[in-house]
Amino acid sequence: MTTLKIFTNDDIWRDTAENRRYGHLGTCDREDPSIRYDKPGKTSPLLAVAQELVTSTHRDGNEPRIKLSTSHRKPEQRLLLQGHTQEYLDRLESASMVAKERVDRGGVAIVPFGKEADVSPGTYQAALSSVGAALDAVDSVHTHPHTTAFALVWPPGHHAEPDQAMGFCYLSTAALAAIYARDRSPRATTNRTSRVALIDIDHHRGNGSAAVLANQPDILLIDQVYRSPYDDTARRYTDGIFDPSTGLYAGAGKEYPYTRDDTSIGARAHPVIQAQNILHVEHEGFQSAETLITKFVDHALPRLIEFQPDLVIWSVGLDSAVGDPLGGLGMTPDAFYTLVKGCRLALPNARHCGILEGGYEPVISAPCLRTTLLGFSEDEEEVSVASFERYAHRFVKA
Template identity: 30%
Template sequence: MSTAFISHADSLQHEMGSHHPECPARVQAIEDQLILSRIDAYLTYIDPPLATEQQLALVHTPEHIERVKSNSPTSGYYAIDGDTTMNPHTWQAALRSAGGAIAAVDAVMNKKASNAFSCLRPPGHHAEPHQAMGFCFFNNVAIAAKYALEHYGLERVAVIDFDVHHGNGTEAAFINEPRVLMCSYFQHPFYPYSEPRTDLPNMVNVPLPAYTSGPAVREVVELGWMPRLREFKPQFIFISAGFDAHREDDMGQMGLVEADYAWITRQLMTVANETAEGRIVSCLEGGYNLSALARSVVAHLKELADL
């Protein structure tokens, strides 16, 4: 089996203004780098469906879903907040992004792929059950994790978040959910200026100061995440794959490089192979320096695809 790569043209239709960092060029840069690195031929491409409102409701309140839907503009833009804006294509792109994460679960669970990377936008890990924020409308990874639990009857899944920003939406979705273990690191204090929960048995959230570099992050993974993951024995691993902790990305102030993302991916694959039959679904989150983003995604995919 190969690694599934999930993409769709809807991701290019959603945009939030000509100078917004969360832009269609992010996906285009990744796809160009796949060709340049010559790994595109080793991937299985999947065209995802739209998520249903019932699937969104696995994580989000009916009021939130209706609010996003009803505010979809017929022209121009509608601002959810200062960072998060809808255009006429955003609603469908958001459904497609959540649908891609669900399609990734189906592909892996039905053994059509060993693992999967969903290269869709808008991203999701800031979206809380009751609100959109931080470029995110629906929490794709949280929806996919809940779908795996409910639709396939899994008992334990892990959600890993290595974005430079705290995955507040994912944390909010799974607080005190014993079937989910969340492991993350992130720059702190930093957007979204939330106070991460470090006191809960199913949360391994590790705040890190600005200018933290790869060796310190690897220590967090090795000494913090890995023992808890092995103790938890997840049957599926989900990754909120944000690459904005790269040292070339001005959105954050951390110092990772491609080799660090490859190393983290290898560690997660080791656990997945031990306890989850290798099952991993990774979803694109942040990453705003186009070159660093594209190179990091390729490093991540090379490990997933064992290339």
């Protein structure tokens, strides 16, 4: 029977008086500072989902099949330096210290730092603990057979590049976890290199993961990404327009980071990183869950099967779910389950762990997290999402 171990860095992130003063406070919207998509307490509904699953899947007299614990781990500096520059790490740490000094003097805690990535007193520690929980997740699947793991962490990491924070991300958590898994796995220590696949199913581009992992041996990055329709003549995107009256973006789908200039808002293109070990699975315009699954099976799955990873790390961005205010690619709770469970069936020799990335409306994210965790925890013969049967054969045959 599969055991799912969930690790959270929630003690740093919890909405307490101490954390409201010294914690990681999230990033302000530049148009309206009262808007924060990653404010304290955001993970609470997600934590509640995990707690409910622990209870509801526990049968009397048996070991719990889903376990939840708080990680207190911090990554070693030498691992951080495989993804980031020393200068950047120093800058991030000192920005957090500046924020704390400002709070102590009675000032404002939020210090502008990166692109859509402000720093507050607890930001550096929270980012470190996200990486630490991800490493605990990797270790537990390496150490115990029949185990999957999930790092239920905040802040996310897949936009963080070697020398810049972006999009609520500060440290490149999933990429660092992939490097750690490759280099420190039991297989690596017995001279059998471990192959690691990172599958990023966030709505937005995993530009930070790509920047860190490009041309890394024995690591494959599959990056599912949304591209906004673009008007070449006007040099602007035709959706993703921020509406200050609602605090939301108009239209389905918002490309991030921008990969072409948008003259209407003065945004400069952020280059897409191309490398042999990176597969960009791109979707243009709103796509249904069915289309997303089909495209994944047709394009990503053959590459994964050819690669035969020992470990699969999932960057689970729940903002690709229908209705997310900063995303909304078309994913549904059933589709998250189908991708995770389908890949577990298609790659029976690989171990799997997930790391939380984006997701900006808890009411939408929570049911998606629930089915994702079920996808990680259920055994082959158990199927709790009926529509999975429609797709199962495609994963097995592929």
